[in-house]
Amino acid sequence: MAEPSMHRFLLAVLRRDLTLAARRRGDWLIAQFFFVMVASLFPLGVGPEPEMLARIGPGVLWVAATLASLLSLSRLFADDHRDGSLEHMVLSPEPTVLLVLGKSLAHWLIYGIPLLLIAPILGLQFNLTWAAILTLEISLLLGTPILSLLGSVGAALTLGLRGGGVLLTLLILPLYVPALIFGAGAVDGVMAGTGAEAHLSLLGAFLVLSLLISPWIAAAALRVSLE
């Protein structure tokens, strides 16, 4: 009895957030444009040498993906908090952990998946080889859910605070460091010929860890913020 109702609740949260995102495409596009812009500024800044671009490419794309996901995270709970629907969701019979998990998952589908689709094109711009681009895709596939999951903790902690967006960035960026190191490291490994398996395994482990821990912390933080 409990299982299907939890399942239904998770689906309801997902469907709700996806519908809302579809209604407000402007907000959604901003994060993707930001990703493209940040990644495109680097070739202009450091010069057009292909070796140099291939060298910095993976790191730049990963940093840009991190910043783009942060840009949208401050509104993960804030919009629902403002119109009162967050209280209704927290007061639903299902555990708050599921709510947070559903919202993080929706955030990943809305903001993470498009990054995966844009990244190969930006990879070409950085003169990455196809093998490197493939590894970049796998590392982003494993890494972007981490950004959404850890980000939900920061969004819940800073909910309702003045200047919460900046605080969120300062709180969460340090937590993103492992994902950034392993993600960009995997692509570097492929380009240096040492292989990406080690980095990708660690990234996968980090994903499992954040999946297990962050919804609980974010749910607790959310209850504190709503007090």
Place this chain on the structure above:
Amino acid sequence: MTQPTLSVHDLACVRGDRLLFKGMNFQVEAGELLLVQGGNGQGKTSLLRLLTGLSTPEAGEVCWRGDSIRRQQETYHREMMYLGHANGIKDDLNPVENLRFAAGLQGCAFDENQAIATLRNQGLSRCLDLPCRVLSFGQRRRVALSALLLAGALLWILDEPLTGLDIHAVALMEGLIRTHLAAGGLAVATTHQAFNLEGMPVRRLLVGNVAIPELA
């Protein structure tokens, strides 16, 4: 199952470093309305948030069916509906979609015809496919009230349910509360407006120490 009773034992509430109230005791039985009264800033909303479980009391406890709500959150949240100052409806969705998502989050089945009928009863028949963004304040309040009705909860906790409603909607709301109580439901409400409560079993609770003139 034990009788549906909402009771409060020795409740104290502190906001910041200010004590709003302490040693509060009351009980609401099936079919009763508790009208919480008090001036602005005396702690009415804080009390209601304590009753929903959104905030934790400084001391004392809130009990539903004789057991603390902390120990039975799932049951309690299934049987309780809260309507706060904010309506909890999304501006980008139309009223029917709002009700559909509200039902999904509450874990109850959604019957579109029933939802539309409820919205029509609330006088929203012309707004069914408009996004709530373009509705007036009072109309949005009516959408929120429809969600409350459809949830079919036993206990209603209403924070200023009449704010922004016109005379017809106030009369409608009074009727809804009557029906709810007659069906054995419980309600806790705050209001500054006159409420026609004749014939209803009403308890009054004054929060804070500022006496206010008796409402109608």
